[in-house]
Amino acid sequence: MAQQESARVRAEEEPLLSVENLQTAFFTDKETIRAVDGVSFDIRRGETVGIVGESGSGKSVTARSIMGLVDSPGRVLDGSSIRFDGEELTDKTEEQYRGIRGGEIAMVFQDPLTSLNPVYTVGNQIKEALRLHQGLRGAAATEEAIELLEAVGIPDASRRVTEYPHEFSGGMRQRAVIAMALACDPELLICDEPTTALDVTIQAQILELLDELQEERGLAIMFITHDMGVIAEVSDRVNVMYAGEIVESAPVEELFENPRHPYTQGLLRSIPGNQPGSERLETIEGDVPTPNEPATYCRFEPRCPKAFEECTRVHPASVEVNTGVDAEDHSAACLLYPEDVSQAEAVELHEQRNSEREVSER
Amino acid sequence: MSIDPDSEELSLRERVSENPGPAMKWFAGALLLFALEAGAVVNFVTGLFGPGVELPTLLSRDVISNLGYQNPDTGVWQGTFMGLSPAYAWALRVLLIYTYAAVCAWWLWRGYLVFREHYRYADWTPRDDMIDRLRGHRWGQFGAVIVFAFVVMALFAPALGPTTVERTISNPYSYHVEFYNESGQLDNVTVGQANLGARSQGTPDQNVGPMEYDEFGRFHPFGTMPTGKDMFTFMAAGARISLFIGLVSIGVSGLIAVAFALLTAYYKGLIDLAVVIAGDSIMSLPRLLFVMLLTVVLGNHWIGEIYSGGFLLALIFAATGWPFLWRAVRGPAMQVAEQEWIDAAKSFGQRPSVTMRKHMAPYILGYLLVYASMSLGGIIIAVAHISFIPGVMIVLVVTAFNALGDGIRDAIDPQSETGEGEGAEVAAAGGGGA
Amino acid sequence: MSRWRYFAKRVLLSVPVLVFGASITFVVIRAGPLDPVSAILGPQGDPQAYNTIKRQLGLNQPLWQQYVDYMVNLFTLNLGQSWVQQPDTSVYSLVLTYAPRTIWLGFWSVLIALFIGIPLGFYAGLNPNTLSDYTASFGGIVWRAMPNFWLAVILMSVLSQSEKFFFGFDWQSWAYATNVTGPPPLDNLTSFDGFMRALKKIAPAALVLGSASMGNEMRIGRTAVLETVNSNFIETAKAKGVPPRSLVWKHIFRNALIPLVPIITGEAFILIGGSVLVETVFDISGIGYLFFQAVKNGDMPLVGSLMFIFILLVVLINIVQDFLYTIIDPRVGYEGGA
């Protein structure tokens, strides 16, 4: 994960996945929950992009929107754009989408116990993916499935391939799910909290495995987690989500060294053991709100220690924050920025950006 | 109810005495409503142990009588309430009874609202949400309305029928009917004879259909049976018996089921195994055949005398039915027993009996209500095999009990059946004609 | 614990159930006021003959000894002879005469329930909140609410005058001439004609008997499908691009079948009890009818033995149920040793 190198590559290459103003809302009788509200980010080949946030911040819905797996009453709203390898995914029919799912974008879910069908053997489920996207059947498929299991570090694979998911331990199960995701040699792997349900030593195994696989196969990985430690370890670039929006985005070292958004700052400071010398933990008072109306204000304002009057009135747009070398790569959605102008000017800039965005959406 | 945070918690009685107004108003209304029917209650209670004590009751058949005869020349009815025709007199009585029942139900609801507004500290409880969900549940409401109508029919059976069971079914030859015969004379025959003349054979010349009079000037809202007895009276009496049997048997078996469910979920291990074996053994007896066997075997026992064997039947159903209910609530009971709040109660030394009653039972009772409602339908069917009620009504009532059960389940546990709710609601509203 | 050890445990558990069930039956028929001697003698038997017969039947022995004899006989499958119903006929031969009709009836009613109820339920579950779902769900509820005997009477009267209701279609003469009522001809099942004839004869009764189970299976099937559709592994399958058809047939179907197993087998023993009414209405002298008569006549050994056979059947069905579980659901008996 050499950061300098990846930064250079970023500048040159077209992104593999480009998400632009993604909005996904759930329509219930009582309210409309804007689970993902105007999210934009890119993922380049061979890169790991982390998405971090607390529960309810919209991380998983973002992943499902990219996979085209948002079920009723949820819907990806018009004006959202997801471009994968130059193709627009939001226009695809269900059938066209199916060729991409599993074939070019694969996904690993949080809970390895429930994400495998309990009544079929692990081998059967891997072979299903092989048949769907590579047309492999019979002995050839079995052979390939065994090789995949070996590739994800499951010993005695030729026996394991005939076993049922419940006969696997948690870590092994997650390896099997990863093997299934890799079956069709995808270009992008979306990992939705793949290690949250696992113990640390097993988590370490899985992270190591993903790292190896990425290197071997040149995978792009979108890694969703709420654990700052994990994100620091795996990602090249980090997007911080809060209440359906990306509030800060930066290369990983830059973000941890120099967090600019008050939420990111609070998040990092509230990790126990991260502030040597201070006995009491810093906290963010209050709870994460449910985004159920269009944002005309800053959603973090009620919990923000740096909030000022305009925060309740102006929705912050994502702006570059000036921090030396990687300046062009670090952005945050906060009225405090840009720092080099006065606060009033900064607020004005945000207002202007919002109205521009509204115009372009029309 | 707004409260001063420092005020002390009072018992309900103290809260009422502190602010007696609303409670007293409600209570006065309740007393008034009860007074209207006090005579019937006394009659029923005493009737369980012998001939019932007769007290004047407002909504009784004596006050609004539909028995009389029509003068063929003038067309005037004699003997009926205010000279109305028997059909209207009967309809008036039915209307009054149902109005009365509806008012009572509404008054109870009012009582709950009064309590909520004036005497409850919490401004929100989980129960409020349940009630809200039930109020938005069309399918459940359809069930509730039919069940309500059925229960009222059973409760007021003697007053609702155009005639009485005693007159037309039990002792038809001890009672007389007066009517003007073909020659225009006032004639007098026994009810039994009249019944013979009012038989429904399904042929146009020998049939008394719904909403028709027979030739003795008697009105039959649902027509007569092939024996000539009044169908409606018969049905209302059947409703009463089957509801009685159903409630008693479900009550008893529900009690057994809950007790066992709590014990087995709390203690697990050997007790659970023992109850499983006992329950499986009873379930392995073919139920209907076993009920028949028991009915025959115990038929002459003194217990068979109570409520003309109805009580016995109820007990038999309870004895053979509890394992089914127990099976149904065992799962939820086991689930509740796994909750950490049970451990918390153990950890500060709460007695097992209190833990079961306070922390487990409320969760099971909801489910019990659901299954009880549904199996009540089953018992009504089973009793109908053995005694009597016509088919269409059973289908309607059983469907309604199921609908009510669905409604309660969705109310207590909105996640229980994914995607149910709306679907069935619309279907029922359309198909059920509610 | 392996699946098969779990299965063995279940089988073992059925032994006390059998013992306990038989004991309850004994208590009910022997300790109650049932009096077979009077039934044999008729109302005017003299006390002398009464006592003789009582001794002959072994009814003067202490109750515990009667109990031991009874249990030993049952468990050695020595089912004895009828006393009253058809004196001196062995229970075996009575069962052999009456049971096949009931089995034929039960078999078809289970099939009807299975092949109509489950597909309908699955269909409704896969298309939730559509018009067809509402129709099927509501139909299922109402269908389940219909009392068997009432349905039987209606069906019987409709079919016996079918030409009036179905524009001249006459059920009784259609394909094979049959009456609506009466026992099915089971003596010639191996030939196609004989088979069809027996099938047509039993069809109305089987339809009635299967009705309640059909409604149940439909509703449970619908719920099971809905629950499976919402589980994580379905999402995983979608994420790997599984098309809807194999999603349904491979991933949903088998999982949704698991909660249906106890329902299906559960229906089977409701049929055992329910058959007596249908048998009465359609005049099929089956085993339910035999039991009913035996109870009325106080025929102790026949009642006891029939009851034991029923219990045995139910226990067997339970074992079959556990066997099916063990087959369909690989997780059975597994407690996560790792």
Added chain:
Amino acid sequence: MSEQVQQESVSVATGETLVEVNELKTYYDEGAILDSNPVKAVDGVNFEIKRGETLGLVGESGCGKTTLGRTLIQLESATSGEVLFDGTDVTELSGAELKNWRRNSQMVFQDPESSLNDRMTVGEIIREPLDVHDWNDPKERRARVRELLDVVGLQPEHYYRYPHQFSGGQRQRIGIARALALEPEFVVLDEPVSALDVSVQAQILNLLEDLQDEFGLTYLFIAHDLSVVRHICDRVAVMYLGNVMELGATEEIFQDPKNPYTHSLLSAIPEPDPTSDKERITLRGTPPSPRDPPKGCPFTTRCPMKIRPEKYQNVDPDLWVAIEVFREVLRERSRAEKTLTEQAKELLGMETRFSDIGEIRRELFGDLDVPREVEAHLDRAAEHVKNNEDAEARKVLRDEFGSICDAENPANHVVSDSGRISHCHRHLPEYTEPDEFTPYTER
């Protein structure tokens, strides 16, 4: 809430022992009808907790830490051993004595969703322990509940609210208030923050520290999140498979772990610092089943520093790993469920997927240069496997490649001046100390 909280330290232990645990064992499923192989959740544990201190109990899921916590407050009954509370063995208590003792020790549960009965008001929930022990009169109880609400940072008007109306963090506060109602001396905190988001977690941890200072509480803090433990605990016990592997002062352990397991566990925690380049030991495989723990040291199947027999000291590390994996595979196979047909085939001496040993040998040893001596033993083991004699195969391998780690459960060695103990054979004088030993995988 409590302004007078002293900032000087987490808490100061008095040096007086409050809880002492001796050779404690808690097994499940004993005497089950067909299964006499119990889960050895806690398998011989010794430690003591000083008055006023926070002892952390860490370990991966299934290591027995929660069972241990529950046994300490008598929610589970111990199979053997003793739990001395102020000198009284509480495993022997029953009836009124037990109930009376329960006032002294309370528990805060993991899941704020499930630990509060949601049909009761917050007031009733917190009051229940007071009611059970007939604490003063009802009026004072209500006042006490309001006071407790205040102590844990909630409002008095929350008394008549229901748990539904609160967020996860607030619910956990209610659970803490309930635990404190009877003024216990000892509180078992069973993963109190693991279900909470980071920002809320910090609030609860601060609260717990404040309460300890205010009321002089003694905590047993159970957690799997090591950074939380490092923050809040004075001493830490690291558990693995029912055993305490290492026990000592928190900072000592975190800075300089002595036990190989602690070492691996700590190195596995991802640090929220992308620039850190700490070396990581990734453990192989998963912990064995607590129904069937290994015969020697509990950690032997995964230990990266396992002692080798003298003659194999210098074997190629990859080959050694392959041998260990091979043993693990055989071990795993003996646990796997065999179908009826497979059992039948075995009886008839036919091939099954279990007897296919060639594949796995190719997989493991295919690319390696296997010395003839090793090869010979592998051949012998493979022969046994082919004949469906798994136990023999395992014995052959254990005899040849095993060491003291496979044979004996290690003693608890005192490894520092502060009295830290570690459960590892490497502390014996004849072996290299774990912290001086470079794991085979790192060579």
